Amino acid sequence: MYSIGIDTGSVATKGVLFDGNIVDNVILPTGWSPKNASKEVFNKLLERNNISEVDIKRIIGTGYGRISMDFADKAITEITCHAKGAYYLNSNIRTILDIGGQDSKVISLDEKGNIIDFVMNDKCAAGTGKFLEVTLNNLGIDVNEIDDLVKDNKPMDISSMCTVFAESEIVSLLAKGGNKGEIASGILYSIAKKSSSLLNRVSIREKIAFTGGVAKSKELKRILKDKLNKDIFTSDNTQIIGALGAAVIGWNLK
Amino acid sequence: MADYKELWKSLDIDLEKHDELCEVLPEFYGDIYMTQKNRPEGMNYYNFVVSEIHGFRIKELNEFRGKGGKVFGGFCVFVPDEVTLAAGGVGIGLCGGSDFWVPDGEKVLPRNMCPLIKASVGAKIGGTCPYFQSADMLVGETTCDGKKKAWEILGEYTPIHVMDLPQMKREKDIENFKDEINIFREKVESITGNKVTAENLKENIKLVNKKRKVLQRLYNARKVQNLPISGKDALLISQIAFYDDIERFIEKTNELCDELEARIEKNISVFDEDTPRILITGTPMAIPNWKMHHLIETSGGAVVCEETCTGTKYFERFVDEDNDDLDSQLKALSERYMGINCACFSPNEGRIKDIIRLYKEYNADGVVYNSLPFCHTYAVEYKKVKDALDKEGIPVMMIESDYSMQDAGQIKTRLEAFFEMLNMNKELAL
Ligand code: SF4
Ligand code: SF4
Numbered sequence: 001m002y003s004i005g006i007d008t009g010s011v012a013t014k015g016v017l018f019d020g021n022i023v024d025n026v027i028l029p030t031g032w033s034p035k036n037a038s039k040e041v042f043n044k045l046l047e048r049n050n051i052s053e054v055d056i057k058r059i060i061g062t063g064y065g066r067i068s069m070d071f072a073d074k075a076i077t078e079i080t081c082h083a084k085g086a087y088y089l090n091s092n093i094r095t096i097l098d099i100g101g102q103d104s105k106v107i108s109l110d111e112k113g114n115i116i117d118f119v120m121n122d123k124c125a126a127g128t129g130k131f132l133e134v135t136l137n138n139l140g141i142d143v144n145e146i147d148d149l150v151k152d153n154k155p156m157d158i159s160s161m162c163t164v165f166a167e168s169e170i171v172s173l174l175a176k177g178g179n180k181g182e183i184a185s186g187i188l189y190s191i192a193k194k195s196s197s198l199l200n201r202v203s204i205r206e207k208i209a210f211t212g213g214v215a216k217s218k219e220l221k222r223i224l225k226d227k228l229n230k231d232i233f234t235s236d237n238t239q240i241i242g243a244l245g246a247a248v249i250g251w252n253l254k
Numbered sequence: 255m256a257d258y259k260e261l262w263k264s265l266d267i268d269l270e271k272h273d274e275l276c277e278v279l280p281e282f283y284g285d286i287y288m289t290q291k292n293r294p295e296g297m298n299y300y301n302f303v304v305s306e307i308h309g310f311r312i313k314e315l316n317e318f319r320g321k322g323g324k325v326f327g328g329f330c331v332f333v334p335d336e337v338t339l340a341a342g343g344v345g346i347g348l349c350g351g352s353d354f355w356v357p358d359g360e361k362v363l364p365r366n367m368c369p370l371i372k373a374s375v376g377a378k379i380g381g382t383c384p385y386f387q388s389a390d391m392l393v394g395e396t397t398c399d400g401k402k403k404a405w406e407i408l409g410e411y412t413p414i415h416v417m418d419l420p421q422m423k424r425e426k427d428i429e430n431f432k433d434e435i436n437i438f439r440e441k442v443e444s445i446t447g448n449k450v451t452a453e454n455l456k457e458n459i460k461l462v463n464k465k466r467k468v469l470q471r472l473y474n475a476r477k478v479q480n481l482p483i484s485g486k487d488a489l490l491i492s493q494i495a496f497y498d499d500i501e502r503f504i505e506k507t508n509e510l511c512d513e514l515e516a517r518i519e520k521n522i523s524v525f526d527e528d529t530p531r532i533l534i535t536g537t538p539m540a541i542p543n544w545k546m547h548h549l550i551e552t553s554g555g556a557v558v559c560e561e562t563c564t565g566t567k568y569f570e571r572f573v574d575e576d577n578d579d580l581d582s583q584l585k586a587l588s589e590r591y592m593g594i595n596c597a598c599f600s601p602n603e604g605r606i607k608d609i610i611r612l613y614k615e616y617n618a619d620g621v622v623y624n625s626l627p628f629c630h631t632y633a634v635e636y637k638k639v640k641d642a643l644d645k646e647g648i649p650v651m652m653i654e655s656d657y658s659m660q661d662a663g664q665i666k667t668r669l670e671a672f673f674e675m676l677n678m679n680k681e682l683a684l
Pocket of ligand 2: 368371398626630
C-alpha cells in the first residue's frame with residue numbers, strides 16, 4: 001500500500017509517493033491548469049513505479065490548487081502539510097521558517113509535530129521569493145548565482161522592505177556605481193531582517209528549519225544563523241516538503 | 255422594496271450614488287446569507303429588515319419625526335439609550351461597515367485610518383446613508399484618537415454632541431462619566447423638549463435591560479454543542495439591535511429564541527458535529543461588515559460568540575433597576591457603561607478576563623482576534639491578550655483586515671490551517 005501527496009503551487013506541482021518511506025517524487029511546472037498538472041503528477045507517479053490506483057490508500061492534495069483536485073480524498077492546507085513534512089525529515093524541528101514565492105510563514109511545532117502556532121506575512125511581498133526575484137532582476141543576475149556573487153562582500157544598506165521602493169533604491173545605488181556583490185548581499189540581509197521579525201512573532205524554539213525555494217541560498221542561511229545565533233537545518237528536499245507532508249498525513253489517516 | 259424615492263429626496267440623499275449602493279447590497283446579502291442551509295424560520299424577520307434597510311425603518315423614523323420626535327445617531331456602545339428614550343427620543347447606531355463609503359471619507363480624512371471611521375464620515379458627507387440624514391443630532395464620544403478628531407470634521411456637516419469618555423476606570427472616572435451622562439441628559443432634553451424624570455428613566459432602564467436580556471438569551475443558545483443558529487445570523491441580529499424599533503426587536507428576537515430553544519431540544523444544528531467553535535474578539539463589525547464571519551463559516555468553522563461591540567460588549571451586564579431618584583439612576587448607568595471593557599481604556603485587564611470566561615462559557619476551541627487596520631488600541635492590546643491566552647493554553651490567531659475582499663483567499667487558507675490545528679488538538683485530547 002502507498003499514499004500520495006500532491007502540492008500544487010503557483011509555479012510547480014510536486015508529488016510524493018510514500019509507503020512509510022519516500023518511494024519516489026515528481027516535480028512538474030503547474031502551467032495554466034493546476035487541475036491538469038496535479039493529475040499529470042499523479043499519473044506519472046503511478047506509471048514510473050508500475051502501480052495502479054488500487055494500490056493507493058489515500059491521496060491528499062495541498063497548495064493553492066488543492067481545491068481543484070477532485071480525485072484527492074482530502075484537501076489540507078500547505079501550512080499543516082509543511083509542518084508534517086519538515087517534522088518527518090527531522091523530528092527535532094520545533095520552528096519552521098518557510099520563504100515561498102508569494103508569501104513567507106513561520107510555524108511552531110510541539111514534540112509530536114503538531115502545530116501550536118503560526119504566522120504569515122500579510123499580503124505583502126517584502127521578504128519573500130518574489131522580493132528576491134524582482135530585486136535580483138535589477139542586478140541582471142539569476143537566483144542561482146547569488147551565493148557566488150555575494151561571497152565575501154560587505155552588505156550595502158537597503159533600507160526599504162517594500163519591493164517597489166527597494167527596486168528604485170537599487171537602481172539608484174547602481175547609478176551611483178555601487179558594487180553588485182555588495183548590493184546583492186544587502187538584499188539578502190534585508191530578507192533576513194524581515195524573516196527574523198516574522199520569527200519573533202512566535203516563540204522561537206530549536207531546532208529551526210529553513211525551507212522554501214529561497215532556502216537554497218547558503219549565504220542567506222549563514223546570515224540568518226548569525227542573526228539568530230542559532231543552528232539552522234536545511235534540506236535538499238525543500239521543494240517537496242509540502243507534498244511529503246501531505247503523503248505522510250495520508251499514510252497516517254485511518 | 256417599495257418606492258422610497260420621494261422620502262429619500264426629502265432627506266437630501268444623493269439619489270444617484272445611493273442607487274449604486276441599493277444595487278449591490280441585495281446580491282451581497284444574498285451571497286452571504288441566503289446560501290446558508292437550514293436557517294431558522296425566525297430569520298425571515300431580519301431578512302426583511304435588511305431588504306428594507308433604507309426603506310421601512312427610515313419611513314418609521316420619518317413619521318416619528320413628523321410628529322415632532324427627535325432621532326439621535328450614535329457610534330459607540332457608550333451612548334446611554336435609556337436617557338434618549340426617557341426624553342421621548344430614539345437612538346440609532348450609525349457605524350459604517352462598507353467599503354462603499356470609504357472614498358468619500360478619504361476626501362476629508364487621511365487614508366491611513368481605520369475604515370470604520372472613514373466609512374462613517376463618508377456616509378454623512380456623501381449623503382448616501384438615510385440613517386445619517388434622519389438624525390437630528392449625532393452623538394460622538396472621546397474613545398480612540400481617530401474618532402475623537404473625526405467628530406470635529408463631522409461637526410462641520412451636522413450638529414454633534416460629544417461625550418467625554420474617561421480613559422481609566424477609577425472611582426473618580428465613574429463619577430465623571432456620571433456627570434457626562436447628566437450633561438447628555440440636558441442636551442437631549444433641550445432638543446426633544448421633554449423632561450427626563452426618575453419615573454420615565456426607570457421605565458426605560460427596564461426596557462433597555464429587556465433588550466439586553468433577549469440578546470443574552472440568543473447568545474445562550476450558542477453555548478450548546480449542537481448550534482441552532484450560525485454565527486453570521488447571530489451577528490446580523492446584534493447589528494440590527496442598534497437601530498431597530500426596540501419593542502419590536504425584543505418581541506421578534508424572543509420569538510426566534512423560542513424556535514432556537516426548540517431546536518436545541520431536538521438536537522437540530524446548522525453545523526456538522528465536530529466543526530471547530532470560534533470565539534471572535536476585537537474591533538466592532540458594523541453593518542454590512544460580515545466578512546470575518548463569512549470567511550470563518552465557509553472555511554470549516556463556526557462562530558459561537560463575539561467579544562466585540564457588536565456582541566457581548568453591547569448587552570452583557572444590566573443597569574441596576576432599583577433606583578428611584580435621578581442621581582442614583584445616573585450613577586447606576588455610569589457603572590454599567592464604564593464596565594464595558596473597550597481597548598480605549600488603560601489598563602484594560604477586564605477584557606482579557608472576559609475573553610477567557612467567554613471562551614469557556616461558549617465551549618470555544620479557539621479565538622480569532624480580528625482587528626481593523628490602523629486601530630491602534632486593539633492592535634496594541636493583542637500582545638497582552640495573546641500572552642494571557644498562551645498561558646491558558648487557548649489557541650489564538652490574529653487577523654488584521656479591512657472591508658475589501660482582496661485578502662479573502664489568504665485569510666481562508668490561514669483559517670483552514672488554524673482549524674486543522676484545532677481539530678488535531680481535539681483528536682489528541684480524546
Ligand atoms: S471598540 Fe470601543 S470605541 Fe469602538 S465602538 Fe466599541 S466601545 Fe466604542
Ligand atoms: S475600530 Fe479602533 S480605530 Fe476604529 S473607531 Fe474603533 S477604536 Fe477607533
